[in-house]
Amino acid sequence: MIESELVIELKNRSQHAFSVLVKTYQNMVFNTVLGIVQQFEEAEDVAQEVFIQVYQSIDGFRGDSKLSTWIYRISITKSLDFVRSKKAKKRFSLITNIIGFGDKEPTTMAEFHHPGISLDKKEAAVVLFKAISKLPENQKTAFILIKTEGLNYDNVAQILNISVKAVEGLMHRAKENLRKSLGDYYGNKN
Amino acid sequence: MKDIKKQIEIALASIEHIEKINAPDFFETRLLARMQNELIAEKNKFIQIKKPVWIIASLCILLFMNIYLVGSNKTKIVSKNRHEESATIQSFANDYQLDENTSNY
Numbered sequence: 185m186i187e188s189e190l191v192i193e194l195k196n197r198s199q200h201a202f203s204v205l206v207k208t209y210q211n212m213v214f215n216t217v218l219g220i221v222q223q224f225e226e227a228e229d230v231a232q233e234v235f236i237q238v239y240q241s242i243d244g245f246r247g248d249s250k251l252s253t254w255i256y257r258i259s260i261t262k263s264l265d266f267v268r269s270k271k272a273k274k275r276f277s278l279i280t281n282i283i284g285f286g287d288k289e290p291t292t293m294a295e296f297h298h299p300g301i302s303l304d305k306k307e308a309a310v311v312l313f314k315a316i317s318k319l320p321e322n323q324k325t326a327f328i329l330i331k332t333e334g335l336n337y338d339n340v341a342q343i344l345n346i347s348v349k350a351v352e353g354l355m356h357r358a359k360e361n362l363r364k365s366l367g368d369y370y371g372n373k374n
Numbered sequence: 375m376k377d378i379k380k381q382i383e384i385a386l387a388s389i390e391h392i393e394k395i396n397a398p399d400f401f402e403t404r405l406l407a408r409m410q411n412e413l414i415a416e417k418n419k420f421i422q423i424k425k426p427v428w429i430i431a432s433l434c435i436l437l438f439m440n441i442y443l444v445g446s447n448k449t450k451i452v453s454k455n456r457h458e459e460s461a462t463i464q465s466f467a468n469d470y471q472l473d474e475n476t477s478n479y
Contacts, residue, residue: 206401206402206405210397210401210402211394211396213397214395214396215395224398228397228401228404231401232401235405236405236408300392300393301389301392301393305387308384308387308388309385309389311385312386332389332392359386363382366382366385366386367378367382370378
């Protein structure tokens with residue numbers, strides 16, 4: 185089924201078309217979400233929300249961009265929303281604990297072991313993913329799309345709706361911030 | 375210092391050639407089940423509103439609001455009439471120069 189046919193069928197609420205959509209894009213969505221969310225179970229929940237959103241908003245898809253670009257945008261928005269709400273919850277539980285109303289210990293973020301990284305690089309990757317999670321949202325998104333999704337600067341520019349030069353700038357600043365963050369980590373460790 | 379720089383480069387390189395992973399098994403099945411559950415929950419929300427208890431309660435609220443509005447309008451009209459009446463008496467008294475002193479005669 186070609187893309188335009190798939191979109192028409194999706195707009196007609198065809199269950200078969202939705203099944204084709206999920207089978208085609210589930211790995212792409214899951215990988216993107218996992219890179220940003222950095223938790224396996226939560227990533228599955230967010231990926232499901234992405235497909236629900238696609239199903240609900242397909243009538244608004246005008247075909248100005250590729251379907252994959254549009255799905256990437258939804259995946260990024262949903263993932264960043266999740267991270268934001270998680271940070272807010274963490275902050276709230278910290279405050280309630282300080283005041284004395286909280287009954288739970290504030291949860292600390294668990295180490296993220298990406299299943300796609302070879303065993304010899306696992307330890308270094310854990311430190312890197314922790315540093316990635318501290319990056320500003322747009323730098324984090326550009327870095328994840330290029331490094332884990334393997335997209336080129338042109339694709340990322342289309343997804344983020346910015347120029348290629350701007351993507352280059354984001355990547356440069358992301359690498360700089362990562363170097364600084366990793367430097368602090370290894371400096372304190374040694 | 376040199377050691378730290380080396381560790382940073384190793385960490386940055388650890389993400390190169392990362393393997394893409396597949397979505398968890400039965401992802402689609404779980405997704406469809408969730409969508410079905412959410413759809414049913416949404417339907418039930420509407421059914422709740424259509425229950426006779428809710429309909430009667432909403433009608434009662436409307437009825438009380440009407441009674442209140444009619445009541446408050448009536449009070450306003452009565453007080454307005456009273457005000458107009460006293461103004462007429464006063465103007466009559468002024469026309470015939472009837473004041474407190476006159477009434478003594």
